[in-house]
Amino acid sequence: MSHAVRFTTADLELLPDPLDDTRYELIDGELHVSTQPRWEHQYVTGEVFAALRDWSVRTGLGYPSTAPGVIFSPEDNVAPDVIWISRERRTHGVRPDDGRIYVAPELMVEVLSPGSANERRDRELKLKLYGRQGVDEYWLIDWRTRTVAVFRRAGVELRFAETLTDADMLTSPLLPGFSVAVHALWDPLSPTPPN
Numbered sequence: 001m002s003h004a005v006r007f008t009t010a011d012l013e014l015l016p017d018p019l020d021d022t023r024y025e026l027i028d029g030e031l032h033v034s035t036q037p038r039w040e041h042q043y044v045t046g047e048v049f050a051a052l053r054d055w056s057v058r059t060g061l062g063y064p065s066t067a068p069g070v071i072f073s074p075e076d077n078v079a080p081d082v083i084w085i086s087r088e089r090r091t092h093g094v095r096p097d098d099g100r101i102y103v104a105p106e107l108m109v110e111v112l113s114p115g116s117a118n119e120r121r122d123r124e125l126k127l128k129l130y131g132r133q134g135v136d137e138y139w140l141i142d143w144r145t146r147t148v149a150v151f152r153r154a155g156v157e158l159r160f161a162e163t164l165t166d167a168d169m170l171t172s173p174l175l176p177g178f179s180v181a182v183h184a185l186w187d188p189l190s191p192t193p194p195n
Contacts, residue, residue, distance in 0.1 A: 004030070008074040023067075027125045029075035037113050040143045043187040044111050045081045048141070051180040052084050052107075059177070062086040062106070069100040070108075072133045078126065082109035084175070104134040106174050112142045127151060131158035137174055146186055 006029030015024065037045075045066060052064035067079045085093070085105035093103030108130050110122045122140060130138050131153075138151040138158050146166055151158040152173075164170055166183040 006030075006075060009071055009077045010074065023079060027076060027078065027121070027129055030125075037111070040187055040190055041081075041111050041113055043190075044141055044143045044185050045109075047180075047185045048082050048109055048111075048139075051178070052082065052175075055175060055178040056084070060087075061175075063090055069098075070105065071100050071102050072104070072129070076129055076133070078129070080108045080126075081111045083107060084109075104130070104136075106136045107139070107172070108135050108137075109139045109141065112140065112144070114144070127158060131156070137172055139170070141185065143186060143190075146182070148182055148185075 008029065049064050049066050056062055056064055062085055064082060064084045066082055068083055069077065069079055070083065071077045083101070083105040084107040085101065085103075089103050089105065090101075093101050093105075095102060108126075110126060112119060112122055127138060127140075131151075135158065136153045140149040140151070141147075142149075148164040148168075148170055150161045150164065150170075150172075152161045153159075164182050168182045169179045170182055170185075171179045
């Protein structure tokens with residue numbers, strides 16, 4: 001009978017710094033290795049960050065960040081594409097010694113990368129992890145289908161709320177007055193997917 005190897009944050013610290021674009025994440029002690037995403041993925045990440053940054057500067061309510069280290073436990077260490085964290089949670093949850101986040105940000109955003117392993121990680125594993133850890137809202141963005149799936153806290157879990165398309169505005173009860181047109185998230189030079 002074999003037992004799956006379980007990794008911890010301490011194990012990640014022992015790995016050599018990658019010389020390429022490799023990214024390591026842990027979910028329930030399972031090591032997930034991915035490479036830096038495609039242009040379209042990074043473009044969308046930048047647009048989401050910019051919209052959250054502009055709103056945060058206007059309101060002073062919190063801070064967005066791209067690919068921060070979020071450590072929920074020794075076996076759960078992730079780098080979401082974008083987060084938004086309130087001033088209060090940031091004050092209590094970011095350690096000055098290493099600059100990592102040790103509390104659940106209110107909002108986590110993942111931009112899907114192609115491949116079944118990537119989709120499983122973001123659609124299933126991270127959804128469950130973020131729900132367990134107290135994230136209030138999760139946006140799962142698919143640049144290939146030009147959709148945003150929104151999950152919101154319902155009791156002790158994150159539940160599907162809605163899927164937004166190009167005709168919709170992305171808003172959130174967490175972010176009063178925040179809105180961005182979904183169609184504005186996509187690279188204008190990328191082809192529109194067929195219907």
